[in-house]
Amino acid sequence: MENNSRRGFMGKAFGAVAAVGAIGSLVAMKKSWDPLPSVKAAGFTTLDMSIYEEGVMITEKWRGKPIFVLKKSAEIVAEEAKDPDAKARNIKIGEDNFMVAIGLCTHLGCIPAFRKDKNDFLCACHGGQFAASGLVKKVPPPRGFDIPPFKIEGNMLVLGEKGPEWTKMKETGVTL
Numbered sequence: 354m355e356n357n358s359r360r361g362f363m364g365k366a367f368g369a370v371a372a373v374g375a376i377g378s379l380v381a382m383k384k385s386w387d388p389l390p391s392v393k394a395a396g397f398t399t400l401d402m403s404i405y406e407e408g409v410m411i412t413e414k415w416r417g418k419p420i421f422v423l424k425k426s427a428e429i430v431a432e433e434a435k436d437p438d439a440k441a442r443n444i445k446i447g448e449d450n451f452m453v454a455i456g457l458c459t460h461l462g463c464i465p466a467f468r469k470d471k472n473d474f475l476c477a478c479h480g481g482q483f484a485a486s487g488l489v490k491k492v493p494p495p496r497g498f499d500i501p502p503f504k505i506e507g508n509m510l511v512l513g514e515k516g517p518e519w520t521k522m523k524e525t526g527v528t529l
């Protein structure tokens with residue numbers, strides 16, 4: 354009798370421990386299912402625009418896509434001043450001018466290469482070319498580089514947020 358109740362107690366105790374263990378591992382599993390805080394924030398990428406060098410094209414990443422960031426030289430800015438389409442795509446942060454675009458060819462999605470000597474982009478897949486503004490220089494790309502949603506916050510550019518400058522670009526058909 355005593356043995357039985359002791360076994361019963363041990364059985365319950367074991368059961369309780371097992372249940373706690375099971376809940377513990379469920380909690381652990383749930384934690385591993387939940388995205389990490391960094392992943393949750395991954396919808397947004399914040400770029401400090403003060404770190405870029407003029408004329409140097411840097412490829413950043415946003416939502417798994419390459420993002421081209423080019424701080425334009427005075428020479429490029431002067432050239433674009435004559436072209437309203439190029440000006441409409443320009444992103445001005447403080448005194449600096451940038452091209453920020455999704456770095457995928459709008460033809461079939463290859464990643465074009467920046468040609469520093471020509472200040473343009475060449476897509477090796479079918480020979481498409483894009484100007485430093487992101488506009489098409491040579492077909493077959495059907496349109497200029499797409500511009501990711503962005504919001505300017507001081508010196509920072511938040512990719513993934515739809516700020517007024519990007520909304521205007523979208524509304525006027527500058528980007529998809």
Ligand code: FES
Nearest residue numbers: 458460461476481
């Ligand atoms: S994919 Fe770029 S030109 Fe065809």
